[in-house]
Amino acid sequence: MISPERLDVLQTQWVRFVGGLGVEPANAYPVFDRLVAAHSEPHRHYHTLEHVAEVLKVVGRLAKFADDPVAVQLASWFHDAVYDPKARDNESRSAEMARAALQEMGIDREAEWVADLIRATANHRSLDDADTDVLLDADLAILGAGEARYLRYAEAIRREYAFVPDDDYRKGRAAVLEKFLARDRIYRTDVMHLEAEAPARQNLRAEIERLK
Template sequence: MLSPERLDLMQRQWARLLESFGVTPADAYPVFDRLVAAHSERHRHYHTLEHLWEMFRVVPRLAEAGADTRAVQLAVWFHDAVYDPRAKDNEARSAALVADWLSPLAVPVPVIARVTDLVLATAHTTAEPPADPDALVLLDADLAVLGASEARYQRYAADIRKEYAFVPDDAYRAGRAKVLEHFLDRPRLYHHPLMIAEGEEAARRNLSHELAELTAT
C-alpha cells in the first residue's frame, strides 16, 4: 500500500514531467488519475503503485547509463498500465496506451514512439543486454525487487502468488519454478554495473531460495 504522501509526491513529479513537454497540470492530472486507477485494480498485489515507486527510486541511480530520462520515466508509468495475469499481451496493450493517452496532450510524436518501444522492451524476451541504454535502465529497475532484502523478496513472491490465485497450487509451483529457472540460467540478471555489484548476488540467492521451496517434496 502506497502512503498518501508518496502518492502526492508521485502526482507532483508526474505534473513536472508532463510540464517539460508543455502540458499543463490541469491536462496532465486526468491521465495521472487513469494510471493510478489502473495500478490500483483489485487483482493486483505486486504490479501496483508501490512497484512504480520502487522503480522510480532506482532509475535516478542508473540515469548516467540512459540518454533520455524523461522517456524512461514515462515508460515506468506505462509499462504495467495493463496487467492481466491471464493474458500474454500485457506489454503490447500497455504500449498502445502510450499513444492513446499522451497524444491528446500533444506530447511530441517522437517521444511517444520512444516510450512505446521502451514499454515493449519490458517483456524481457531476451537475456542479452539491450543495446538501448534507456532500455537497460528500465529493465534493471523493473527487476530490482529480485535483489531486494529477503523480507521484501518474500513479500514480492507472496504477492505474485496472489495475482495467480486462479491457478491451482501444483500448476503454479511448476510454472513459477520454470520462470525462476529461466532467470537463474541467465549469465546476468542485471545489465548495469551498479545493479550487478549491488543486486546480482542477492537476486540469485532470493531466486534460489524460492525455487527450493517450490520444488521441495
C-alpha cells in the same frame, strides 16, 4: 496499498515531470488519474503504484546511464498500465496506452520510443541499448531486494495468480525463476550487476527451494 501521502508525492512528481515537457497541470491530472485507477485494480497485489514508485526510484539512480532518461521515466510510469495475469498482451496494450496518453498531452516526440521500451519488458530482453538496459534493470530490481521485501513480493505474485492451482503455480513459477538464473547476467548495467546480482541469485534460489 499505497498511502494517501505517498500518492500525493507521486502526483506531484508526475505533474512536475511532465510539466517540464510542456504539459499543463490541467492536462497532466487526467492521465495521472487513469494511471492510478489502472494500478489500483483489485486483482493487483504486486503490480501496483508501489511498484511504479520503486521502479522510478531506481530509474532515477540509473538515469545517467540512459541515452534518453526522459523516455525511460515515461516508460516506467506506463510499463504495467495494463495488467491481467490471464493475458499475454499486457505489455503491448500498456505500450499503446502510453503512446495514446503521451500524444494526448502533446509529448509526441517520445511516444514511439516509450512504446518500444515498454514492449521490451515482455520478455525482459534488452534491445541492446542503454535505455532498455536501465528500464529492465529497474523493473527487475525487486529480485535483488532484501529478504523481507523479496518474500512480500513473492507472496504478492502468488496472490495475483490465485486462480492457478498450487502444483501448476509452483512448476510454472520455478521455471520462470530458473530462466533468470540461467542468464549470464540478470542485470545489464554495471552498477546493478555489482549491487544486486548476487542477492538476486540468492533470492531466486531460495524461492525455487520453497516452491519445490
